Amino acid sequence: MAVRQAAAWCYRGGSISAEPRINDRIRVPEVRLVGPSGEQVGIVPLAKALELAQEYDLDLVEVAATARPPVCKLMDYGKFKYESAMKAREARKNQAHTVIKEMKLRPKIDPHDYDTKKGHVVRFLKQGDKVKITIMFRGREQSRPELGFRLLQRLASDVEELGFIESNPKQDGRNMIMVLGPHKKKTEAMAEAREAQAARKAERQGYTPDAEAAEEAAEAPAEAQPEASTDTPSEA
Numbered sequence: 001m002a003v004r005q006a007a008a009w010c011y012r013g014g015s016i017s018a019e020p021r022i023n024d025r026i027r028v029p030e031v032r033l034v035g036p037s038g039e040q041v042g043i044v045p046l047a048k049a050l051e052l053a054q055e056y057d058l059d060l061v062e063v064a065a066t067a068r069p070p071v072c073k074l075m076d077y078g079k080f081k082y083e084s085a086m087k088a089r090e091a092r093k094n095q096a097h098t099v100i101k102e103m104k105l106r107p108k109i110d111p112h113d114y115d116t117k118k119g120h121v122v123r124f125l126k127q128g129d130k131v132k133i134t135i136m137f138r139g140r141e142q143s144r145p146e147l148g149f150r151l152l153q154r155l156a157s158d159v160e161e162l163g164f165i166e167s168n169p170k171q172d173g174r175n176m177i178m179v180l181g182p183h184k185k186k187t188e189a190m191a192e193a194r195e196a197q198a199a200r201k202a203e204r205q206g207y208t209p210d211a212e213a214a215e216e217a218a219e220a221p222a223e224a225q226p227e228a229s230t231d232t233p234s235e236a
Contacts, residue, residue, distance in 0.1 A: 021062045022077055023050065026070070034063070034073040043069060099129045099186075100179075104136055105155075107147035118158055125162040125182045128189030135176040148176040156180065 021027075026046060033041035033049050036056060044052075053060040053074055061080070064071035101124040103117055124131045133155060135148035152169045159180065166181035182189070 021065070022059050023053065026060060026062050026072065028070055030069050031060075031062075031072040032067065032069050034071065036074045049074075100132055101129050102132045102134065104134045105151060106136055106138075107141050107144065107151060109151070118155060121155065121159055121180065122162060125159060125180065126184075126189060127193070128182050128184050128186035130166065130182065131163070131180045133178045133180065137174050137176070142174060145171060145176060152176065152178045 028046060030043055030045050031049050033044050033052070035041050036058060041052075049060050049072055056074055058074045059077040060072050061075055061077050062070050063073050101120075103121055103124075105114070105117055109117070121131050121133070133152060135151060137145070137148065141147065149169050156163075156165050156178070161183075163180040163182050165178060167177070167179035169176055169178040184192075
């Protein structure tokens, strides 16, 4: 019974490695072989494929196990795994996640507080994030929804260069909600942020374009000046 359970667990994928079979772990009589440069070698016996792998000092890697016969390729498997991991890491680094930030305001907000809140909205939009603006009504303010509507319209107008109204103001119980979307995509904002960071780093290290031009000018040889003539004019 325990053996059958273990076999069933293995069949479900519990102990099966996700990595491809390589070299001696390949258990088929023949394979369709692909060379190191991607050239088609053809169907060869497994022993011959392993022999070629040793000759090239490479690994025999099963890249299509379900094919008949399985497709195997000659490659440096360690290098392949490293490069694949680096590509996946770079892809995750550049992956854009849509984020919705939230900013809450009161209908009769103080001018200073409004400027502070607007600054946060500007920063979020520059980062390529959406912003959910919530106007919170309390007490008698609930009878004056036009105050919240005008405030939302004012905010949208103040940041129109960076974002647009994605969801128009609407009443939701005691709150009024509007969503602003950024003009720039998240990936564009991330790329610009990386460029700005690199520029600041270069500036701290003294590699600004002006400094570089000045350094080149200082290292350039001076142009030869014409020598003054020492000949005296002949007497008439």
